[in-house]
Amino acid sequence: MLGRFLTYAATSFLFATQAWAGDIVIRVTTPDGKPLPDAVVLMPAKPGGPKPAPIDGLKMAQAGKQFTPFVLIAPVGSTVEFPNLDKFRHHVYSFSKGNKFELELYGREEKRVITFKTTGVAALGCNIHDQMVAFIRVVDTPWAAKSGDDGVARLTAAPDGSQRIDVWHPYATAKDQTVTQTITVSPGATTVTVVLGIAPPS
Amino acid sequence: MFKRLSSELTLIYAALFGVVLLLIAGAVWVAVEANSRQAVRAEMTSSSAVFDRIWKLRADQLQQTAEVLARDFGFREAVATGDDETMLSALDNIQSRFSFDTAMIIRPDGSVISLDDELTGPADPTLLAAVTANPDASGVLTLGSTTYQAVSAPVRAPTLIGWVVFGQRLGGEQLGELEQLSAIPLSAHLYLKRAGQQWSALEDRPGSAIGIAGEELAARAIETNGDILINMPERNSIGGVKTLQVFAEGASSAGLLLEYSLTMNQAHYRDMLATIAVIGAIGLAALVLGSWFVSRRVTGPISGLRAAADQLTRGEVAAVAVKGRNEIAELAANFNVMSSEIAAREQRILHLARHDQETGLPNLRALHEALAGLRKIAPPGNIFGAIISINRFDQIRGAIGHGLFSRLIAEIAKRSLNSGEGLHVGRATTGTIAVVFTAQSREAAEATIRATAQAVSRPVTLDGDRVDVMVTAGLACDAEDAKAHLELLERAEVAVEQARAQRKITAWFDPAAYGDPATTLSLMSSMVHGLSSGELFLAHQPKLDLRTEKISSAEALLRWRHPQRGMIRPDAFIGMAEETGHIRPLTDWVIDRAIADQRIFQKAGHDVTLSVNVSGRLIANEQFAERALRQIRRSGARLCFEITETAVIDNPKLALDVMNELKQAGIGISIDDYGSGLSSLSYLRAIPAEELKIDKVFVENLGNGNSDAFLVKSTIDLAHSLGMKLTAEGVETADVLAILRAMGADMIQGYFVAKPLAVNDFLAFMQSPDAKATSAI
Ligand SMILES: [Cu+2]
Numbered sequence: 003m004l005g006r007f008l009t010y011a012a013t014s015f016l017f018a019t020q021a022w023a024g025d026i027v028i029r030v031t032t033p034d035g036k037p038l039p040d041a042v043v044l045m046p047a048k049p050g051g052p053k054p055a056p057i058d059g060l061k062m063a064q065a066g067k068q069f070t071p072f073v074l075i076a077p078v079g080s081t082v083e084f085p086n087l088d089k090f091r092h093h094v095y096s097f098s099k100g101n102k103f104e105l106e107l108y109g110r111e112e113k114r115v116i117t118f119k120t121t122g123v124a125a126l127g128c129n130i131h132d133q134m135v136a137f138i139r140v141v142d143t144p145w146a147a148k149s150g151d152d153g154v155a156r157l158t159a160a161p162d163g164s165q166r167i168d169v170w171h172p173y174a175t176a177k178d179q180t181v182t183q184t185i186t187v188s189p190g191a192t193t194v195t196v197v198l199g200i201a202p203p204s
Numbered sequence: 205m206f207k208r209l210s211s212e213l214t215l216i217y218a219a220l221f222g223v224v225l226l227l228i229a230g231a232v233w234v235a236v237e238a239n240s241r242q243a244v245r246a247e248m249t250s251s252s253a254v255f256d257r258i259w260k261l262r263a264d265q266l267q268q269t270a271e272v273l274a275r276d277f278g279f280r281e282a283v284a285t286g287d288d289e290t291m292l293s294a295l296d297n298i299q300s301r302f303s304f305d306t307a308m309i310i311r312p313d314g315s316v317i318s319l320d321d322e323l324t325g326p327a328d329p330t331l332l333a334a335v336t337a338n339p340d341a342s343g344v345l346t347l348g349s350t351t352y353q354a355v356s357a358p359v360r361a362p363t364l365i366g367w368v369v370f371g372q373r374l375g376g377e378q379l380g381e382l383e384q385l386s387a388i389p390l391s392a393h394l395y396l397k398r399a400g401q402q403w404s405a406l407e408d409r410p411g412s413a414i415g416i417a418g419e420e421l422a423a424r425a426i427e428t429n430g431d432i433l434i435n436m437p438e439r440n441s442i443g444g445v446k447t448l449q450v451f452a453e454g455a456s457s458a459g460l461l462l463e464y465s466l467t468m469n470q471a472h473y474r475d476m477l478a479t480i481a482v483i484g485a486i487g488l489a490a491l492v493l494g495s496w497f498v499s500r501r502v503t504g505p506i507s508g509l510r511a512a513a514d515q516l517t518r519g520e521v522a523a524v525a526v527k528g529r530n531e532i533a534e535l536a537a538n539f540n541v542m543s544s545e546i547a548a549r550e551q552r553i554l555h556l557a558r559h560d561q562e563t564g565l566p567n568l569r570a571l572h573e574a575l576a577g578l579r580k581i582a583p584p585g586n587i588f589g590a591i592i593s594i595n596r597f598d599q600i601r602g603a604i605g606h607g608l609f610s611r612l613i614a615e616i617a618k619r620s621l622n623s624g625e626g627l628h629v630g631r632a633t634t635g636t637i638a639v640v641f642t643a644q645s646r647e648a649a650e651a652t653i654r655a656t657a658q659a660v661s662r663p664v665t666l667d668g669d670r671v672d673v674m675v676t677a678g679l680a681c682d683a684e685d686a687k688a689h690l691e692l693l694e695r696a697e698v699a700v701e702q703a704r705a706q707r708k709i710t711a712w713f714d715p716a717a718y719g720d721p722a723t724t725l726s727l728m729s730s731m732v733h734g735l736s737s738g739e740l741f742l743a744h745q746p747k748l749d750l751r752t753e754k755i756s757s758a759e760a761l762l763r764w765r766h767p768q769r770g771m772i773r774p775d776a777f778i779g780m781a782e783e784t785g786h787i788r789p790l791t792d793w794v795i796d797r798a799i800a801d802q803r804i805f806q807k808a809g810h811d812v813t814l815s816v817n818v819s820g821r822l823i824a825n826e827q828f829a830e831r832a833l834r835q836i837r838r839s840g841a842r843l844c845f846e847i848t849e850t851a852v853i854d855n856p857k858l859a860l861d862v863m864n865e866l867k868q869a870g871i872g873i874s875i876d877d878y879g880s881g882l883s884s885l886s887y888l889r890a891i892p893a894e895e896l897k898i899d900k901v902f903v904e905n906l907g908n909g910n911s912d913a914f915l916v917k918s919t920i921d922l923a924h925s926l927g928m929k930l931t932a933e934g935v936e937t938a939d940v941l942a943i944l945r946a947m948g949a950d951m952i953q954g955y956f957v958a959k960p961l962a963v964n965d966f967l968a969f970m971q972s973p974d975a976k977a978t979s980a981i
Binding site: 135 | 284
C-alpha cells in the first residue's frame with residue numbers, strides 16, 4: 003500500500019509542476035537513535051501549489067482489536083473503507099474537528115466508508131475497545147509520506163530550493179506533535195534526519 | 205513516741221498495710237499505664253486500618269465514578285467537541301447522584317470547566333501538573349480554602365482530551381464520621397503541609413483544636429514498628445499518625461492524626477483504682493480496728509502490770525490478776541512472785557533497820573518509833589524513858605566475851621520487858637537497854653523502873669556460868685524542859701551517869717546538874733579566866749596519921765568561887781573540863797598551886813605532903829607527866845597523885861609506865877575511892893601505889909553498926925598486904941575513928957578532923973589546938 007501511495011504521489015507531482023526536482027529521504031528517529039515508524043513527513047501545501055487527488059479505496063481495517071494501519075495518510079476528499087476483520091463488533095468513531103464520524107456497531111465483513119473532507123488529524127477510536135487507536139492524516143499536499151519500520155520516508159520529485167518539511171507523529175511530544183524543518187532540496191536525493199521525542203500514552 | 209503500745213502497734217500495722225496498698229496501686233497504675241498504651245496502640249492500629257478501608261472505599265467510589273464518566277461516549281464526545289453545556293450537565297448529574305462536593309474537567313490546555321465558578325478558568329498549575337504527571341491521581345487536594353479527597357480520570361477519545369476530577373470534602377464533618385466509625389474514642393485531625401509551608405492543622409471544628417503547633421507535633425513523631433506515634437503529655441494523649449496520599453505528589457504532604465486520650469482510657473482503670481482504694485480503705489479500717497483490739501488484748505494486761513509496777517514503786521503491795529496461759533500471764537505470775545518477794549525483803553530490811561543485829565532486840569530507831577506512837581496517845585507528862593546500864597559492862601564483856609554478852613543483854617531486855625506492863629524495850633548502846641513507857645506520875649514511873657532494875661539485877665546463867673549483874677538506871681520524863689537539847693533517851697542516859705555519880709541505882713535526869721551545854725563553853729572559858737583571877741583556889745583537907753597522931757599530909761581539893769554563881773561544886777565543872785579537854789590546864793594549875801601552897805605551909809613550919817587528884821585520862825598523858833615532873837623536881841615539892849579506882853584509863857600500859865616514873869621521882873600514887881569499882885587484885889598489884897583510900901561510903905556506914913565493917917577490915921588488910929597505907933575518908937565521928945584505929949587504918953580524913961580549908965584557914969588550923977586535940981584522941 004505504501005508503494006502504491008508513493009507511486010500516486012509521484013504521479014500527481016508529475017502533473018502538478020513543471021520543474022523537475024530531486025527526492026528527499028527523511029530518516030526519522032527517536033532521540034536515542036532508533037528508527038521511528040508511523041511518522042508522517044510532509045511538505046506543507048503552498049497557495050497555488052499542486053493539490054493531491056482524492057483517493058478512493060483507502061482502508062482502515064480492524065483486526066485483532068487493533069486498527070490497521072496505525073497511521074494512514076489520506077489526501078483531502080479521499081474515502082476510507084473500514085472493514086471489520088474481527089468476529090465481533092466494533093464501534094469506530096472520530097471526534098476530530100472536521101472529520102467527525104461514527105460507525106455504530108457493525109460486525110464481521112461489514113464494510114463502511116467515510117469520506118475525509120478536512121485537512122488535519124482524525125483520531126480514531128473504538129467505543130468498545132479502548133486500546134484501539136489509529137490516526138488518519140488528512141493532507142492537502144502532494145508531498146506526504148509515512149516512515150516505515152526503518153524510519154525512512156521518501157518524498158519524490160520535490161521542488162528545488164529551500165523547503166519546509168513537517169514531521170508529525172501522533173505521540174510526538176512536540177507542539178502539535180509536529181517538528182518542522184527547513185531543508186534545501188537539490189536535484190538528486192537529499193537525505194535528512196529528523197529526531198522526534200515520543201510519549202506513548204500509558 | 206507513743207504513750208500507748210496499742211497506738212504504736214496499730215499505727216505500725218496500718219502503715220505497713222498502707223505501704224502494701226500503695227505498692228499494689230502503684231503496680232496497677234504502672235500496669236495500666238503500659239497496658240493502656242499497648243491497648244491504645246492496638247486500637248489505633250485497627251482504627252487506622254478501618255480508616256484505610258474507608259479512605260480507599262471513598263477513593264474507589266470517586267475513581268470508578270470518574271472513570272465511568274470519562275468513558276461515557278457521549279461525555280467524551282462532548283469534551284472532544286467542546287460541548288461545554290453537555291459536559292456541565294453531565295458533571296451536575298454525577299455530582300448530585302453521588303453527592304460529590306466538587307467535580308471538574310481539565311483540558312490539556314489547562315482550562316477548567318466546572319459548576320463551581322471559582323474553579324472555572326485556567327487550572328491551578330499544581331493541579332494541571334498533577335494530572336499531567338498522573339492522569340489517575342488520587343489523594344488529598346486543596347483547592348482554594350477547601351480540602352478534598354480527590355481523584356482524577358483521564359478522558360481519551362481515544363487520545364487524551366482532558367481529565368475528570370471529582371472531590372469529596374475533607375473536613376470536620378468527615379473526620380467526625382471517621383471518629384464515629386472507630387471502636388475506640390478517637391479524635392481525628394488532618395494536617396497539611398503545602399510546598400514551602402509548615403505543617404498546619406485543618407481546624408474547622410470548634411473545640412477540637414489540639415493546640416500544639418503542627419511542626420512541634422511533626423518533631424515529636426517517632427516511628428515504631430511502622431507506626432508513627434506522637435506523645436502529647438500536655439493532653440495526656442497519644443497520637444497515631446497516618447500519612448495520607450496526596451493528589452499532587454511532591455507538591456504537598458498530608459497526614460491524619462488520630463488522637464487517643466489516655467484520660468478516657470485510664471478512666472476505666474481509675475475506676476479499678478478507686479475500687480482498690482475503697483477496698484483498701486475498708487481493709488485499713490478493719491486492720492486498724494483489728495490491731496487495736498488485738499493490741500488492747502495484749503497491752504491491757506501490760507497496762508495492768510505497769511499499774512502494779514507503779515504501785516510497787518510507791519511501796520504498796522501489788523498483785524496482778526493472772527488470766528490465761530500466755531507469756532503475759534507468765535509475766536504476771538512472775539511479777540506477783542517478785543512483788544511478794546520484794547515485800548518480804550522489805551519486811552526483812554525494816555526488821556533489820558529496827559532491830560539490833562547482835563541480839564535481835566529492837567534498836568533505838570524502833571524505840572523512837574514506839575515513842576512517837578506513845579506521843580500520839582499520851583500527854584508528854586505521862587511519857588517516860590529509861591536507860592538501864594549494866595555496871596562495869598566493859599569488864600563483864602571482857603570476861604565473858606562478846607557472844608555471851610549479847611545473850612546477857614538479850615536476857616536482861618527480856619526480864620525488863622516482863623517486869624511491867626506496856627514497856628517498850630530495846631538496846632540503846634552496847635551496855636545499855638532503853639525502856640519507854642507511859643505512867644500516871646513520876647512516882648509511878650520511878651516505881652516501874654525500880655521494879656525493872658530489881659528484876660534484872662539477878663545473876664544470869666549463861667552456858668552454866670553465873671554472871672552477877674548490877675545495873676544503874678536513868679529516868680527522864682518527856683515533859684521535862686528540854687533545855688539540854690537532849691532527846692528523852694539521851695536525858696535518861698545522862699541520868700544514868702548522874703545516878704552513878706550519886707552512887708544511886710536509879711536517878712532522874714537532873715537538868716541543873718547536867719548544866720546547860722549552851723553555857724558549857726562559857727563556863728569553861730570563865731573557868732580558865734578564874735584560874736588566873738583567883739576565883740579558883742585549893743582547899744586542903746588535913747589527913748591525920750594515926751601512927752604519928754600528926755597532920756603530915758592533906759588532900760588538895762579544887763574550889764571555885766564564881767562571882768555571880770557563888771561556889772560551884774567540882775562535880776559541875778570537872779567532868780565538863782574532862783569532856784572538853786580543859787582538864788589538862790586545870791590539873792597543871794592545880795599542881796602549880798599545890799606546890800605554891802605547900803611552900804607557904806613550909807614557910808609557916810608545917811611540912812605537909814599534898815595529894816592532888818589526877819584524872820585517869822591524864823595519867824597516861826606523857827606531856828602532862830613530863831611537865832608535872834619538871835615542876836615538882838624544880839620546886840622539890842612532895843606531892844601525891846590520887847587516881848580514882850574506877851577512873852577510865854585510856855592506855856593502861858602507858859599509864860603504868862608513867863606511874864612507875866612518877867614513883868621513882870618521889871611522887872606518891874594513891875588509889876582513890878577504893879571499893880566503888882571492881883578492881884581486880886592483879887590490877888591493884890600492878891599499880892605502884894603507896895596509898896589506898898577506901899571509899900567513904902563504907903566508912904560512913906561503919907558508924908551505923910552496919911556489916912560493912914568486915915569489908916573495911918579486909919580492905920585495910922589488903923592494903924597492908926600489898927604494901928600500901930590505908931586512908932579512910934569521910935570520917936565524921938569519934939566512933940568511926942575508934943573503929944578504924946582498931947582495924948589498923950593508917951590515916952583518916954574527914955570532917956571529924958577538919959573540913960577542906962583554904963590556905964590561911966589551913967595555917968590557922970595547924971596552929972590551933974584542934975590539930976593537937978585531934979591527935980590526942
Ligand atoms: Cu472495537
